[in-house]
Amino acid sequence: MKTQYYTATSLDGFIATPDHDLTWLTSLDSGEAGPPGYDQFIAGIGALVMGSATYEWMLRNHIFINPDTPQAWPYTQPCWVFTSKQREKVANADITFVSGDIRPVYAQIAKKFPGKNLWLVGGGELVGQFYDAGLLNELIITVAPVTLGAGAPLLPRFMKNPMRLTSVQMIGNVFAELRYEIESSRAPEAATTEK
Numbered sequence: 548m549k550t551q552y553y554t555a556t557s558l559d560g561f562i563a564t565p566d567h568d569l570t571w572l573t574s575l576d577s578g579e580a581g582p583p584g585y586d587q588f589i590a591g592i593g594a595l596v597m598g599s600a601t602y603e604w605m606l607r608n609h610i611f612i613n614p615d616t617p618q619a620w621p622y623t624q625p626c627w628v629f630t631s632k633q634r635e636k637v638a639n640a641d642i643t644f645v646s647g648d649i650r651p652v653y654a655q656i657a658k659k660f661p662g663k664n665l666w667l668v669g670g671g672e673l674v675g676q677f678y679d680a681g682l683l684n685e686l687i688i689t690v691a692p693v694t695l696g697a698g699a700p701l702l703p704r705f706m707k708n709p710m711r712l713t714s715v716q717m718i719g720n721v722f723a724e725l726r727y728e729i730e731s732s733r734a735p736e737a738a739t740t741e742k
Contacts, residue, residue: 548593548656548657548660548661548662548663548664548665549664549665549684549685550653550664550665550667550677550684550685551588551665551666551667551685551686551687552667552669552674552677552683552686552687552688552702553588553666553667553668553687554668554669554687554688554689554701555572555689555690555691555722556688556689556690556691556701557571557690557691557693557694557695558690558692558693558694559694559696560700560701561695561697561700561701562669562670562671562700563604563698563699564695564697564698564699565697565698565699567600567699569604569608571691571693572691572693575691575692575693575721575722584687584689584716584718584724588666591663591664592624592663592664592666593624593656593659593660593662593663593664593665594624594625594626594627594656594660594663594665595622595625595626595627595665595666596626596627596629596652596656596665596667596668596673597627597628597629597667597668597669597670598628598630598670598672599628599629599630599631599632599634600669600670601668601669601673602628602630603634606635610637619639619640620637620639620640620642622640625641625642626640626641626643627642627644627645627652627656628642628643628644628645629646629649629652629673630644630645631646649673649676649677650682653665653680653682667683670699671699671700671701671702671703671704672703672704675702675704675706678702678704678729683729684728684729685727685728685729686710686725686727686729687724687725688701688724688725688726689718689722689723689724689725690722690723690724690725691721691722692721706729708729708730709729709730710727710728710729710730711727711728711730712725712727713726713727713728714726
């Protein structure tokens, strides 16, 4: 199982504006239906993990964008949401709320979905915790031709482990998809056995 951070960023390294707006991204046309490369990516995913801010954004901007007619949860895979407080659960969605150390959650997912990958949906701080534990394997970053000047950073921390560029792909003359493999300082097998 690979742990993958798959997201889009502005040219200056932000994944959302200061008020969490993503219209700068959704208004761009790559010529594909849906996010660039998404269908191929999601086919290999067994489970998702996201932070509470990402989950709340999903509720506001997708599920309950029209409160009178809520939308369905867009993922068939189970999702773990890291949160420090009780959150509203989406009907008919396989969502588990967790808190604390990411390692036991990772171990549970790895045991349940062998051969499938784990998608870290966001945000950057949660991704950083996986990195710190030696459990982040790949960055899949779609770069959009927009600068935001400020906002939520792609990764709000210094990452010193070597990264190897494995792929660069142009998508629709608009986006560039960059894939980086991360050389972990710790073996994931060792990290999953820690209490």
